Amino acid sequence: MVAHTVTSFDEELAAIDRIIRDMGHFSAAMVQAATVALLEGEQDMARRVIADDAVMDARQRELDERAITLIGKRQPMADDLRTVVGAIRIASDLERIGDLAKNLGKRVAAVDKSPASQTFAHSIESMAELVQHQLERVVDIYIERDAEALVPLRADDEKIDVQYTAVFRELLTYMMEDPRNITACTHLLFCAKNLERIGDHVTNIAENAYYVMTGSQLPANRPKVDETGTQPSLA
Amino acid sequence: MVAHTVTSFDEELAAIDRIIRDMGHFSAAMVQAATVALLEGEQDMARRVIADDAVMDARQRELDERAITLIGKRQPMADDLRTVVGAIRIASDLERIGDLAKNLGKRVAAVDKSPASQTFAHSIESMAELVQHQLERVVDIYIERDAEALVPLRADDEKIDVQYTAVFRELLTYMMEDPRNITACTHLLFCAKNLERIGDHVTNIAENAYYVMTGSQLPANRPKVDETGTQPSLA
Known part of the structure; x- marks a missing residue:
């Protein structure tokens, strides 16, 4: 990083980082609450998660405004521009995670309380649990600017996909056993599927965070597949 | 719109508009091809749709770079800044629509050719068909800067939601009839669900387009509900 003669640029970047950290922890708490619900x-817990999405939307708007103002006012070049644009993208993924957690909350009414x-x-x-852990990790790593820690984290997204495929099969089995x-x-x-998509957004955040820190793409970009959509032999 | 002394600002905006128009028509063609597939x-058609998503991603990156460069270089104020930021948001929704069309394509392998x-x-x-029509409409309206046409278009998103609920019930009935x-x-x-989400992105585009054109929010913002997630009486 180049040292800035005007320290308030760094202060404004730090304020943007704080919003990302807050959005990350808030959305992870939404995922946890929706799962418990x-x-x-x-x-009641589900309704709170649904209402909490508005907080995520407001924080994203706040970050966007700060970032756009910063670009317009300071005309940052290279590293700094990359950091500000990266923050906009990370906040956009976090806002989508908030939406997905809200969707989890909405499903609670449709899953009855029968044993x-x-x-x-x-x-x-x-x-x-794994998705929530990954989400907290990626935001902490971004705040700490620890690029190397992003490589194993991104690899862990595969674990989420493996679990998703197993859950998909398990639920299909229950459906076939009894139409009720x-x-x-x-x-x-x-x-x-929503949890798997949250995992994808965590991967996006890891990729953007790595790019912010290094200017390069995160190595070993694996091809992303939802195996349930490409295995006609599932039934 | 304020007249610009430097015409190249308008030329750069026009280039950004052309990317949005291309992305809109390209993504609508992806939805159509995925549906036919x-x-x-x-x-084979499904595989082409899956591959086409890379085109959408590349166009979005191109638009983002042009827009960010424009903000950094010209420091636009008020109306112009709103237009550039609006274009970034619209392109982001179009890119997501490309992802969803790709997901439709991926499902083709899992739906066998049995009668x-x-x-x-x-x-x-x-x-x-309705989703594809709405997507083409919203992009054309944005290019023509016809704010009033956005009001009825947004209302039509309700038709997509009604159809989604009907499709959901129909498919559940087939599942209950025979576990196979x-x-x-x-x-x-x-x-x-992917088609319904494309409809949501069309609504986002309509809202952003209206904001770009008028500086105000699109009137009569209806609350968004996926009825299948809130009606435990479905079974």
């Missing part, structure tokens, strides 16, 4: 059929449905809901539990399971399991399939 | 089990699966696939046909239908119908449920 799904597992325990907690409608069977609660059993099915547990199929997504460990996937949700179909509605709850269909909604849980959408929940699992 | 689903209805007719056309694997039953082809029947199920037709449940999404009219929804796909579950795999194909599950993949088609994800396709229907």
